[in-house]
Amino acid sequence: MDAAGHGGEEGPVTVTRCHVTTGFFVLGRCGQAAAASCARCVRPVCAAHAGPGGLCPECAAAQGYGTHDPHEPSWTAGYRRHYYQSSSHAYADATWYASFDEYDRGAFDPGDDYAHGGDWGPDDDTGFVDS
Amino acid sequence: MRVVHGGGAGHRAAYVAFDRFPSSKGSAVHIAQMADELFTRFGGGLLAVIGGADLPRYQREGTREVARFDTPVPNLIDRAEAFSRWVAGHLEPHRDTLEVCHVRDPWSALPAVADGRRHRVLYEVNGLPSIEMAHTWPWAAPGTLAKIRDLERFCLERSDAVVVPSAVIGAAVRRFGVPETKIHLVPNGAEVPGPAERPVDAPERYIVYVGALQPWQGLDVLMRAFARLADLDGLRLVVCASVPERRAKPVRRLAERLGIADRVDWRFTLPHSEVAAWLAHAEVSVAPLTGCARNLDQGCAPLKVIESMAAGVPVVASDLPAVRELMADGVHGRLVPADRPAELARAVRILLEYPDEAAAMGRRGRERVERGLTWARSRALLAEVYRTIAPSDR
Numbered sequence: 001m002d003a004a005g006h007g008g009e010e011g012p013v014t015v016t017r018c019h020v021t022t023g024f025f026v027l028g029r030c031g032q033a034a035a036a037s038c039a040r041c042v043r044p045v046c047a048a049h050a051g052p053g054g055l056c057p058e059c060a061a062a063q064g065y066g067t068h069d070p071h072e073p074s075w076t077a078g079y080r081r082h083y084y085q086s087s088s089h090a091y092a093d094a095t096w097y098a099s100f101d102e103y104d105r106g107a108f109d110p111g112d113d114y115a116h117g118g119d120w121g122p123d124d125d126t127g128f129v130d131s
Numbered sequence: 132m133r134v135v136h137g138g139g140a141g142h143r144a145a146y147v148a149f150d151r152f153p154s155s156k157g158s159a160v161h162i163a164q165m166a167d168e169l170f171t172r173f174g175g176g177l178l179a180v181i182g183g184a185d186l187p188r189y190q191r192e193g194t195r196e197v198a199r200f201d202t203p204v205p206n207l208i209d210r211a212e213a214f215s216r217w218v219a220g221h222l223e224p225h226r227d228t229l230e231v232c233h234v235r236d237p238w239s240a241l242p243a244v245a246d247g248r249r250h251r252v253l254y255e256v257n258g259l260p261s262i263e264m265a266h267t268w269p270w271a272a273p274g275t276l277a278k279i280r281d282l283e284r285f286c287l288e289r290s291d292a293v294v295v296p297s298a299v300i301g302a303a304v305r306r307f308g309v310p311e312t313k314i315h316l317v318p319n320g321a322e323v324p325g326p327a328e329r330p331v332d333a334p335e336r337y338i339v340y341v342g343a344l345q346p347w348q349g350l351d352v353l354m355r356a357f358a359r360l361a362d363l364d365g366l367r368l369v370v371c372a373s374v375p376e377r378r379a380k381p382v383r384r385l386a387e388r389l390g391i392a393d394r395v396d397w398r399f400t401l402p403h404s405e406v407a408a409w410l411a412h413a414e415v416s417v418a419p420l421t422g423c424a425r426n427l428d429q430g431c432a433p434l435k436v437i438e439s440m441a442a443g444v445p446v447v448a449s450d451l452p453a454v455r456e457l458m459a460d461g462v463h464g465r466l467v468p469a470d471r472p473a474e475l476a477r478a479v480r481i482l483l484e485y486p487d488e489a490a491a492m493g494r495r496g497r498e499r500v501e502r503g504l505t506w507a508r509s510r511a512l513l514a515e516v517y518r519t520i521a522p523s524d525r
Contacts, residue, residue: 021187024195025153025163026402061189061196064224099278100208107271108207 018046020056141228142196144169144176147218147239149211152180152197155400156343156373157434158257161296161319162235165255168510169233170195172517179221179239181214207268211238218242231521236260237279240286251520254290255317256304259283262429266347283307291520294513299430299453315516318456319432320506321441323497327408334367334396338479339413339444341371341406341435343378347426349419349449350382355472356419358389360480369396369413371406410442415464415482415489418448422469426451433457437504440464440496445489447478457504463496 018030020043034044039054051060146166150158162180170176175194182188182199190197200217204210219242222229229250232243237260243252261280264271284307287293293309295301296319304314338357344350350370357368368391372379376399386392398409410416416439420426430453437457439446446464448454460466465478482489 021190022192024167024192024197025159027153027186057191058187058189061191061198065189065198065221099282100212100275104272104275104278105206105208107268107275108209110205110207 016044018049019043020045020049020058142173142175142177142225143228143230144173144233145179145222145225145229145231145243146170146176146233147179147222147243148181148235149214149239150181150235151183151186152178152199154373155402155406160403160434161257164320164506164510165233165513168513169231169517172514173231177221177225179218214238215241219245231517234286234290237282237286240290241282244286244289251291252289253292253294253516253520254287255294256287256300257296258300258425258431259303259429262303263425266423266425267345292516294516295430296432297430297453297456299427299456300432301430303429315512315519317509317512317516318504319434319437320504320509321434321437321500322506323441323501324407324411327411327442329412330405330408332396333409333412334365334369336365337367337369337396337413338415338417339369339371339409340417340419341373341410341438342418342433343373344382347421347423349421349469351385352421352470352472352475353417353419354382354385354389354391354395356417356475356479357394358391359473359476361391361394363480363483366414366483367394367396369398369409371398371401371409373400375399407438407442410439410444413444414486415479416442416444416446417475417479418446418454419475420449420451420454420469422449422451426453426469437500440493440504441500443493443497445482445492446496447475447482458496458499462492463499464492 016034018032018034020030021027022030030046030049032046032048035047036050036054037044038056038059040059041056043056045056049057051057053060055063146162146169148158148162150156150162152162153159166176166178176196178195178197180197180199182201186199186201188199188201198221200214202213202217204213215238218239222232222242226248231251231253233253233255234240234243235255235257240252240254261276261283264279265276287304287307287309291313293304293314294317295304295314296317298316301314301316305311340350340353342348353368360366370379376397379397379399383392386395401409416435418433418436418439420431420433425431432453433448436446436448436454440458440463446458448458448464448466449469450460450466451469454466458464458466465482467474467478482492
């Protein structure tokens with residue numbers, strides 16, 4: 001629940017709640033009364049979560065790592081190419097990141113419900129191995 | 132909780148896993164315990180995992196930071212490599228301060244074991260993709276799997292310590308040429324839960340399966356076994372699947388063919404605490420793992436067996452070396468030959484017919500967990516490994 005109405009002398013007052021996701025294994029919303037909004041994503045944040053620069057913790061953490069836009073049409077191929085170049089450059093290793101050819105990769109394409117491997121969606125398990 | 136702000140650079144520890152976190156899967160429980168121990172030892176750290184759905188891309192909890200890779204790349208190898216690169220980018224800001232990087236798979240390990248690092252790498256091997264992917268991706272050519280095996284060997288050789296949850300997996304790692312001294316056994320654990328309320332929609336009498344639905348879990352064997360228990364009036368099978376509903380399609384079709392679909396109740400992606408309640412009130416918990424290469428050569432450390440024992444439920448499981456490490460036949464439940472529905476059905480039937488003995492097995496299972504299979508013990512063992520490879524741990 002994002003907002004709560006409270007009856008008072010001056011009629012209902014809507015309190016905007018802090019939207020920051022909290023928790024480690026069990027996630028939840030902070031839910032404290034918001035004191036500001038994030039300078040980047042504009043979501044409401046409480047006093048404890050409003051950081052210097054007016055950023056919420058998520059945007060503040062993201063700032064340290066840069067971002068990428070996956071919505072470019074040729075993104076996957078470009079990403080991979082860039083990846084080979086930068087990784088082989090960074091690790092002086094042209095082997096590992098380029099060892100899987102198209103034939104190798106083909107076996108790991110998602111199929112439909114009838115294909116081995118099954119479909120793949122945003123709610124899918126992603127690990128290689130499972131207990 | 133204290134909320135820390137700033138650039139986020141300067142972590143001393145990082146935990147990297149190509150797994151969604153949090154999730155309802157057993158691996159998430161494992162990651163939560165291991166990462167929590169790491170971050171406790173090193174005053175916080177970076178958890179780099181898979182995100183997606185509604186999970187935020189970044190999260191900061193005090194000195195802990197969670198970064199989630201959520202780029203939708205459909206092909207698994209493409210996705211793994213994209214993840215690998217993303218990990219490299221996320222370790223980079225911490226290069227000067229990082230002391231320990233804990234990884235769970237080769238694509239997480241690759242950026243961590245790079246040349247010129249000053250940090251130590253702990254590789255936690257819960258499974259070997261070169262073996263397991265032959266089951267999940269049957270169209271992968273032997274040559275492709277050999278390449279994955281080379282990749283695993285490369286990462287294992289370069290890691291400073293290897294942690295395995297079972298001796299069988301330890302043996303599989305030794306076959307890569309990893310020296311014995313580098314391999315540390317840190318078994319999985321469970322918390323012994325307090326009394327759990329019976330789920331409101333729980334049937335009167337049921338046996339339970341908890342876990343994912345991959346072929347090696349042996350759900351088909353369980354379904355065939357359950358078909359042989361049709362004479363037991365009112366007995367139902369509850370499947371608490373850790374994966375989304377559409378993954379259950381093949382098993383459900385089998386249940387229909389066997390004529391037992393109306394006696395099977397399905398629950399999907401339940402929170403861990405609710406699964407504990409379903410376990411606690413079951414007559415028997417079943418772990419029908421198949422006798423395939425994934426379970427035998429690679430090994431496994433089925434959390435469901437430990438969690439069932441912790442809940443005080445007798446377990447009927449396949450008699451595999453990895454399972455024998457956790458429970459004993461006739462003591463904590465029954466071990467039956469893998470892939471034999473008739474044997475599985477008979478063992479379940481006997482436990483149902485001797486409820487006092489079954490209850491005693493459940494109690495002994497719980498004692499077994501309390502004595503030697505708690506997460507606290509696993510974490511103490513893991514902390515010891517951290518101390519070995521990074522003596523500056525404080």
